[in-house]
Amino acid sequence: MSGAIDVINGLTVQLVDDVGPSRGVIPDGAVSDDLSPTVRVQFGEDVLSVGDTLRAVVNGVETGVAHLVTAVDLARGYLDLSAGAVEPGAHEIWVSGVIGGQDAASASVDAFFETRPAVGPGRPAVLGLVDDADPADPHLVQGFGTADTTPLVRVSLFDTGAHAGDHLVLNVDGDANAGLVLNADDLARGYVDVASGELGEGVHLISAQVVDTAGHAGPTAMSLPVRVDDTAPDVSFTAASGADGAQALADGALTTESSLVFHFAVDDHRGGAAAGESPGHDIYSGVADAVQVQLFANGVLVGESDVSGSGAGLDHLISSGDLAAGSYVFTLVATDAAGNSTQAADPFHLTIADASFGFGGAQYGLPILHLGMGWLF
16 A cells, blocks of 8 residues: 555654765655665654554565664654665555564555656757747747737757656756656657746847756756847838839839838847846847837738848838839838737828829829920929
8 A cells, every 4th residue: 555644553664875965754655766766754752652563565665674662753753764776667665574573564655766866867859939929839839929917838858868757857048947757758759848937038048958857967958048029119110212222212202113112120129138137138238139120002012121230320211112103101000029910100192193184293292294396384
């Protein structure tokens, strides 16, 4: 029978690991690398008497030397027995003896003993963040930014030698979180998705390690820099011209140019490491995945540009391609690497006239008439 807190004849039996990194009481059914465990017998008042004898029993076989109960044992409320040498594998251990002249036995405890390398499991690898907006299709996020303040982190278990029951610990900015206990499905899949906990906006360094059930901690994975960013970029028009750039066009102008170029500014609000972060975070602060900027004409996508730098003083260009004659309202939409998106607050208005109606002067909205004798403005 199993259960370390059950009592038969007033005795409670626990196993004690005194050689591994996780020393102390071994939970019932747990794994230990102590191949000569100590059997601790606890008892209440008036359960044992001086002169009673107890002995450890492993899988039905008495082991070790019978222990004669002393006054010191009674005053302490427990005594320790040797289980002798046990082989790696599953074992049921209990205590038998003579109490008050009568044969007695305790509740049993189940434990699994195995030998493991002292260095512990191998090094895992942090693969990246997981987009789980669709629970049916969780997938790795491209790039290193996310707008999710509680992202999942995918960790590879390849070549770690981990076992079911081992603990995967996630380290965020040097602090370990609860992690999770690995199961057979995780090992068969080769990776596991771990909750990061709440992350503030800014750069975070995420790592992981595996701690086996005997308490051996493996090496820590290389840190992955992650930027939590739930602030959308700012984008705005700064100027416009024909494709050759020879003539500037003001908002609301008339032009015969069918292919247009727009100048714009974009700010993705990337600064240094957040307050309180270690100086090591600063080296990642300038790592900027491109901001995608899209140009729409009357709601139709006509141009795209990937901007690798953002901020004040930087000028960027985007082309409309060839457009038919007509009146247009142009808008810009900017989307950062974390998926935050925003539209330019002020649209740009232009009217494209058919080039057969005149020449460059039409850009200024002046009427152009041909009277047979020459051009009249």
